[in-house]
Amino acid sequence: MQDILTQKVKISNEAVSLSIRREDLIHPFISGNKFRKLKYNLIQAKAENQDTLLTFGGAFSNHIAAAAFAGAAHGFRTIGIIRGDELENKILINPTLKFAQECGMRFKFVTRESYRHKTESDFIANLKNEFGDFYYVPEGGTNEYAVKGCQEILSVEDAQYDFICSAVGTGGTISGLINSILPHQKVLGFPALKGDFLNDEIRKFAQNENWELITDYHFGGYGKVNQELIAFLNRFYRENQIPLDPIYTGKMVFGVMDLIGKNFFKENSKILLIHTGGLQGISGMNIKLKAKKLPIIDFYE
Structure with missing residues (x-):
């Protein structure tokens, strides 16, 4: 397991600060x-x-x-x-x-x-x-053992952050984050799927109430993307040298950036994004994009 790197993310709005936890670097094949x-x-x-x-x-x-x-x-x-x-x-x-x-x-x-x-x-x-x-x-x-593992994502140094943001698939990762936050912190989850069932799934494991699901950034549902998202992923990599996957973390980061532009976060908020890995899936997504003659995720070629 490699040391976990936290990087600053470039943003135009200096009223808040944005960092990303590079969980994708934990292991080359068992990622994030x-x-x-x-x-x-x-x-x-x-x-x-x-x-x-x-x-x-x-x-x-x-x-x-x-x-x-x-x-x-x-x-x-x-x-x-x-x-x-x-x-x-x-x-x-x-x-x-x-x-x-x-x-x-x-x-x-x-x-x-x-x-x-x-x-x-x-x-x-x-x-x-x-x-x-x-x-x-x-x-x-996702089960009780998975949630236990995800409770180890945050460390004592992360007490500085006001918001912890993560993509949501089956609910295990966000449940672990919710269980490990401090009273002044809030977890924001960005589901990759459509539907309201995730709230109930998360409540099976989550022990705190300081969390919210932001459901506006699934881009049509699981595995769905559009040219706007692909362009965002490519631009984000050029600006930050951080690869994002199009199914989970990419949508979450897109959503957070959009919310920053809409002044969702109060001034001086410190925001931590959790990169949950998933980069291996880019090859498959590019196959689909090429078949449709659409722009591809170019940093992964």
Whole structure:
């Protein structure tokens, strides 16, 4: 694990200060919040004498890539239940699945309809009948062990910040942040998905009330982008030399910058952005953008 770097971000509004925690630099393959989420799950799997991890994800899932590498590094066999049965014959042209397979992960591809039942007891029981016993890691890695890991993102030096901002997927990372903030701080979450269900998911794990979800910056939903967002990512990299992914952190940073322009934050606020990694997914996004003849994320080529 590398030392965590915190960098200043260039902004035109000097009434506030903006910094970003480079969690993406923790590990080259188990990046950002995936490192945090898997840490205690791997410890627990060892404690239960399990030798196989089974988890879930989509075509370009950061979690699938990280779980595959972490499993191999720590002596586990890994199984990935992948959303979309049409992907079964596309492994070699999908950078995420190809990487996971090279790490030793076995796949089971299921239809999107079937995937909706992934948390149901019958679905899990059928998987155990097929694969034998395994340590179950939820989609995105979010459970009590993941939240415990994400509570370690903030340190005592971070007491200086008034706002902690993070992208939100399954709710594990923001829950850990909420549990570790001080009374004067507030966590702002920027969901990558549409829908109101995340509030309830976060409340399952979060113990404080100083948080809010900002739902205006998902760009149409999970995995959706437009040319404005891509241009922002490229410009942000040129100005700060910090790569952002288009699914999670990029949308969050876009949102924070927009809110700064709208004077959402009071004067002299100190804002800390959490970079949750996910850069491996850029290759897959660029494949989609090229197919549509749209501008690509050019710093990752």
